[in-house]
Amino acid sequence: xxxxxxxxxxxxxxxxxxxxxxALKYIAESGVTIVYLSSEHEKKxxxxxxxxxxxxIQEKYKWAMPADFTITLFExxxxxxTDEQIRTVLFHELLHVGIKPDGDDRFYCVPHDIEDxxxxxDRYGLDWAKPKDVFxxxxxxxxxx
Numbered sequence: 001x002x003x004x005x006x007x008x009x010x011x012x013x014x015x016x017x018x019x020x021x022x023a024l025k026y027i028a029e030s031g032v033t034i035v036y037l038s039s040e041h042e043k044k045x046x047x048x049x050x051x052x053x054x055x056x057i058q059e060k061y062k063w064a065m066p067a068d069f070t071i072t073l074f075e076x077x078x079x080x081x082t083d084e085q086i087r088t089v090l091f092h093e094l095l096h097v098g099i100k101p102d103g104d105d106r107f108y109c110v111p112h113d114i115e116d117x118x119x120x121x122d123r124y125g126l127d128w129a130k131p132k133d134v135f136x137x138x139x140x141x142x143x144x145x
Contacts, residue, residue, distance in 0.1 A: 003041075004037040004039045005039075008036075010073060011036040014036055035065065035071075036072075037073070038075055039073070039074050042076040043074045050074055051077050051092075052073045052074065052093045053072045054093045054097060069109075071093040071094070080131030088120065088124055092116065097110070
């Protein structure tokens with residue numbers, strides 16, 4: 001069972017990102033409502049761990065979740081990530097928040113432009129989400145004993 005809890009720490013990190021990242025300025029100006037959640041569910045898709053997920057709240061569920069989007073981070077899958085990597089996961093998920101200027105269906109989830117967002121890869125590299133090892137040793141530096 002996937003039980004999710006509101007996570008104020010993620011909300012604070014996201015608020016700072018929205019305020020400081022030019023690529024997210026449109027969110028601050030839109031009036032969109034986002035709820036930030038954490039889950040103990042070990043979510044996988046196509047055999048890969050899912051770090052986070054942005055979902056648009058369907059109109060029929062707004063009575064239970066009065067928001068336009070939820071952003072969930074899956075705790076078992078982000079354990080071992082640094083604070084900066086978790087910040088990047090939130091940045092990535094915020095890039096999924098799509099807002100049209102007007103109309104009935106104003107909000108939507110933005111798909112990836114490649115496997116990830118080009119902006120994330122350009123800034124943080126392809127392997128940005130890999131956990132940092134406790135012993136970060138280059139085996140080529142070890143001499144035979």
